[in-house]
Amino acid sequence: MTTVTDPTAVLSTVPTGLLIGGQWRDASGGGTFEVLDPATGEVLTSVADATPEDGMAALDAAAAAQAEWAATAPRTRAELLRAAWELTIERADDLATLMTLEMGKPLADARGEVTYGAEFLRWFSEEAPRINGRYQTAPEGTLRILTTKRPVGPCLFITPWNFPLAMATRKIAPALAAGCTTILKPANATPLTALAFGQILREVGVPDGVVNIIPTNTAQPVTGPIIQDRRLRKLSFTGSTAVGSALLKEAADNVLRTSMELGGCAPFLVFEDADLDAAVAGARLAKLRNMGEACTAANRLYVHRSIADDFANALTENFRGLRVGPGIEEGTDVGPLISEDQRSKVVELVSAARDGGARVLLGGDPVDGPGYFYPPTVLTDVPTDSPVMTEEIFGPVAPIATFESEEEVIALANGLDVGLAGYIFTNDMQRVLRLSERLEVGLVGVNTGLISNAAAPFGGVKHSGLGREGGVEGIEEFLETIYVGIPAT
Incomplete structure (x- = not known):
């Protein structure tokens, strides 16, 4: 070449x-x-x-x-x-x-x-x-x-x-x-x-x-x-x-x-003491990299109830100005999904979340025209048992659920058979150590949405x-x- x-x-x-x-x-x-x-x-x-x-x-x-x-x-x-x-x-x-x-x-x-x-x-x-x-x-x-x-x-x-x-x-x-x-x-x-x-x-x-x-x-x-x-x-x-x-x-x-x-279905945990701007930037990186078609993608976002509305609104504004289009064009932020079948799966997951009571703050419908495009989407009030929270999305959809306590969110995060990546946003380093020991994943990102590195071991636990x-x-x-x-x- x-x-x-x-x-x-x-x-x-x-x-x-x-x-x-x-x-x-x-x-x-x-x-x-x-x-x-x-x-x-x-x-x-x-x-x-x-x-x-x-x-x-x-x-x-x-x-x-x-x-x-x-x-x-x-x-x-x-x-x-x-x-x-x-x-x-x-x-x-x-x-x-x-x-x-x-x-x-x-x-x-x-x-x-x-x-x-x-x-x-x-x-x-x-x-x-x-x-x-x-x-x-x-x-x-x-x-x-x-x-x-x-x-x-x-x-x-x-x-x-x-x-x-x-x-x-x-x-x-x-x-x-x-x-x-x-x-x-x-x-x-x-x-x-x-x-x-x-x-x-x-x-x-x-x-x-x-x-x-x-x-x-x-x-x-x-x-x-x-x-x-x-x-x-x-x-x-x-x-x-x-x-x-x-x-x-x-x-x-x-x-x-x-x-x-x-497979993965990475939990993304945002605690009440987190730096909100850093958490939003990390969520964008962990969610939208590769249009969400990554096994390490932030698949289910658990945000402490006290800051959930602020986080959801900030993430929506962060996603709002992104350009969806052919990846080959300079300036494109979000390209197409790999196939019509994959886009249809994303459509089904979002539809099921809506039917279960989730609110769509941004996006939520496929883009018309040629190609397999789906826009950045933010869902809030998502039931924790919704398929969009329990199945790997492989698309640019950020579903947000809330939690009250560390014990509650650990149970949610560990509640699936898969365990590849997980993300923690908090300024409490003792909490970081506790969660790193208890999260059933092979990769943990702390206050960052991008952790893959050739010098680090990559792999998961459980399924x-x-x-x-x-x-x-x-x-x-x-x-x-x-x-x-x-x-x-």
Whole structure:
């Protein structure tokens, strides 16, 4: 890809085939599927539609490359990842344009994702040479205990449509750093960014077969045989809890290592002593980033009754002036949702909240015209058992309920099966410590609406998943610990 931002020019440089064994190829059956622009509903381009045979060819390539890649010096792996980081940053405008075209997010959000996604390449380039073990004397003095780490082996990654670059880099970077080969099955709604990233990895010299990319419009028939094959040793998935649960059942038959980053329904807690301006700014960031189509999005806002009206009115005014439109246009604040199905789900949730007694302070109805647009929406007086408070919205809707006490809001926040992210706004640091210990989530944001960072472990508890991505913990998901016992004599 050249450094341009013209959409037509960017699209013309993106590979549209399968990346298998270091070669771009057509699907074995010759099939393709269309990629749509959610801002218009029009076709952007078509890409190869991988078949089960293509999936097995990708596994063949990954398995064939595994031994040599595992034996590659950590510094060499690190330098390749560093080079990929540099080239990704160099092509930031192109990648941002591409993400906006296929996913809809505003260019500002897309540029932020390039920075965030690229950082996993840099972070894990620095972790690759730091893989280590330990040496100690057994308590009885009869043995020397030696531990070492080795890569788990070929990995299958299944990524979602909402962060098409960051979800790829967050999985591929630690795997490559650890010495694992990979197969990436990107979401069928947004395969182009993954293919462009695959081209970057090819250009910087990642060896053939180490990264394979197989977009497909029929996931299970392609991924199912891969998951069942004994050569695969790791499965990582980001997406819904329902699909993750089904994949865990598949993975169990092959006793695969798994990482699951699943659904969320993040509680956003605003206490009576909170800085109101900071809470509103944090709510906007945690709610409207990516049009609310983020697993960490503030899904249910619990505000202390004493300040609930002030908070709701301030949030409404903050949202009121935002521009809704195609993400590709500079100045757009809120782009389209990914599909008509997703917009229909948001419409249903808001309608159910209205029927249950919620008041609409702003928005509340889909935008007419082409594309899948829904405006920033603020709901107040929302019953705590309304579906808009208990189901993941994945849209720019902020439902507000009130609470009276810390115990009450903890019970509300912990009352669902999911537990990915949570947010606390208060100036009482003792309360922060208490709530951080009691909130059943894997990520806690304190007086901020944006907490994801490549240097921090990302993952949930309960039905929100297993394992962690990012941080020093992230590379451990791709390593086996081996113990060697040596007589002390």
